[in-house]
Amino acid sequence: xxxxxxxxxxxxxxxxxxxxxxxxxxxxxxxxxxxxxxxxxxxxxxxxxxxxxxxxxxxxxxxxxxxxxxxxxxxxxxxxxxxxxxxxxxxxxxxxxxxxxxxxxxxxxxx
Amino acid sequence: xxxxxxxxxxxxxxxxxxxxxxxxxxxxxxxxxxxxxxxxxxxxxxxxxxxxxxxxxxxxxxxxxxxxxxxxxxxxxxxxxxxxxxxxxxxxxxxxxxxxxxxxxxxx
Numbered sequence: 001x002x003x004x005x006x007x008x009x010x011x012x013x014x015x016x017x018x019x020x021x022x023x024x025x026x027x028x029x030x031x032x033x034x035x036x037x038x039x040x041x042x043x044x045x046x047x048x049x050x051x052x053x054x055x056x057x058x059x060x061x062x063x064x065x066x067x068x069x070x071x072x073x074x075x076x077x078x079x080x081x082x083x084x085x086x087x088x089x090x091x092x093x094x095x096x097x098x099x100x101x102x103x104x105x106x107x108x109x110x111x
Numbered sequence: 112x113x114x115x116x117x118x119x120x121x122x123x124x125x126x127x128x129x130x131x132x133x134x135x136x137x138x139x140x141x142x143x144x145x146x147x148x149x150x151x152x153x154x155x156x157x158x159x160x161x162x163x164x165x166x167x168x169x170x171x172x173x174x175x176x177x178x179x180x181x182x183x184x185x186x187x188x189x190x191x192x193x194x195x196x197x198x199x200x201x202x203x204x205x206x207x208x209x210x211x212x213x214x215x216x217x218x219x
């Protein structure tokens with residue numbers, strides 16, 4: 001079974017803090033994705049990566065950065081968290097043009 | 112960049128009625144996928160469509176991929192309360208873009 005693991009299920013941070021969301025997959029997938037999900041807006045792509053050290057901006061990259069130093073790990077970084085970044089964050093991985101597998105999500109609250 | 116639009120945003124039906132959600136992409140897709148998400152859960156894969164004009168069925172669910180590979184639909188016949196959730200399409204090219212989802216509620 002493919003496993004995509006997100007480090008935290010719930011996270012509470014303060015405005016201005018630096019936040020790291022970690023995602024690890026165990027199936028040697030090339031592609032990894034970070035989405036945020038907000039009511040009425042569906043899943044919006046923040047960043048994706050199709051190889052180690054490669055990254056591409058999605059639809060809403062502002063306020064976020066990513067890191068992919070190893071194939072199995074894709075980190076989402078909020079340099080200075082703001083209240084409008086309170087959201088559910090979902091990580092996914094896939095083979096090239098393959099089916100994506102999702103992590104369980106991280107509900108981030110920024111106070 | 113690629114955009115995927117999905118309608119309607121909400122749909123409330125009486126149990127036994129049919130339900131349809133539609134997706135439209137601004138660009139031609141290599142494939143489209145459909146997901147269901149229950150409240151509090153993460154998206155669960157339902158099906159993938161790859162070929163132009165493809166139609167696939169899963170029991171009461173019928174999925175269609177348009178001839179131009181830019182639009183798709185999911186139709187549920189005779190809804191049941193277990194169908195409740197949000198249904199997402201996701202268009203796939205070099206990346207994956209989701210529609211905003213259609214939230215289905217079913218009145219017993």
